[in-house]
Amino acid sequence: MRNGLIRGIPLYLMILPGFLFFVVFKYIPIGGLVIAFQEYDPFEGFLGSPWVGFANFQRLFTDQDFTSLxxxxxxxxxxxxxxxxxAPIVFAVLLNEIRRSWFRKSVQTIVYMPHFxxxxxxVSITVLLFSTQEGGINNLLADLGYQRVELxxxxxxxxxxxLVQNIWKESGWNAIIFLAAxxxxxxxxxxxxVVDGANRWRQMWHITLPALKTTIVIxxxxxxxxxxxLGFEHILLLQNPVNMSVSDVFDTYVYRNGVLQGDxxxxxxxxxFKSAVGLVLIILANRLAKVFGQEGVY
Structure with missing residues (x-):
C-alpha cells in the first residue's frame, strides 16, 4: 500500500490545484452565508454583527422591483x-455528419474561436457595428437609403x-462534450x-441522437x-438606462444596490435565494429523469 501511495504522488500533485481551488473558493465561502441573516458590519465581523433573522429575505420579497427582476x-x-x-447539440450532430476531415476540423476551429x-x-464589436449614429452597419443602411436600426x-x-451573442460565442465550445460523446x-x-437501407436522417434519428441522450439529460x-x-458581465455591458426594464436581473440588481452601496x-x-432555486430545480429534474428511466447527476 505504501508503495502504491508513493507511485501515486505525481497524480496527487496534479489533482492538488483543482482540489485547493474548490476548497478555497467554493467550500470555505459557504460559511459566509450566515451574513444573510445578519446586519453585517465589516468592522464587527461575523461574530460581532447583529442577527436580524429573515429580515433581509423579507426585504427582498417585498421589494417593488422583485417581480420585474x-x-x-x-x-x-x-x-x-x-x-x-x-444549439451546441445541433451543431455537434451536423458536424458529425461531415465526412471530409479537413473541412470538419476547419469548421470546428472557426466556431471555437469566439469562446476565447x-x-x-x-459587446464592443456589436456597439461599433450597430451604434445608432456611428455604427458601421447603420451607416451602410443609411447610405443605401434604409432606416437605421436602434439595436x-x-x-x-x-x-x-x-441570445444571439450567447449562441455565437459559446455554441462551438459547448459542442465539444457532445462531439466527444x-x-x-x-x-x-x-x-x-446502411445495409438495412437507412438514409442519413434515419441514422441520425436512431443512432446519433440516442447516443447523446444521456449526455443531454445530465x-x-x-x-x-x-x-x-445569466452571466453578469455580459448583461451589465449590454445594459443601459433605455433597456433597463428588460435587462435588469438579480445579478445587476445586486451589483447596483448591494455591492456598490456596501450592503x-x-x-x-x-x-x-438564487442558489436555493437552483438546488430545488436540480433535485426535481433529477427525480423526474429517474422516473423516465434516465441517468441523473446522482
Missing part, C-alpha cells in the same frame, strides 16, 4: 434553456441580442443501418441549476 431573469433563462442549450473572446470585446437602445431588441459511437452501427439538469445565473448582507441574501 424575477420575470426578466426567468425569460432570459428560458431563452438559454430552450434556444441556446440545443471576452464579453467586453464581443443597442431599443428594449425590444435586448433579449434577441443577448459521438466519438464513442460504434461505427458498425452506421454500417449496419447537462440539462445541471443547466437548470444555473437558471438564475453585503442583502447581496448575500439574493445569492442564497
Amino acid at each position: 424575477l420575470r426578466n431573469t426567468l425569460i432570459l433563462s428560458g431563452l438559454n434553456l430552450f434556444l441556446f442549450f440545443p 473572446l471576452s464579453w467586453v470585446v464581443v 443597442m437602445t431599443n428594449p425590444h431588441y435586448f433579449r434577441v441580442l443577448y 459521438l466519438a464513442a459511437v460504434d461505427p458498425t452501427l452506421y454500417e449496419a443501418a 447537462l440539462f439538469i445541471l443547466r437548470l441549476g444555473q437558471v438564475m445565473e 453585503f448582507s442583502y447581496s448575500t441574501t439574493v445569492g442564497v
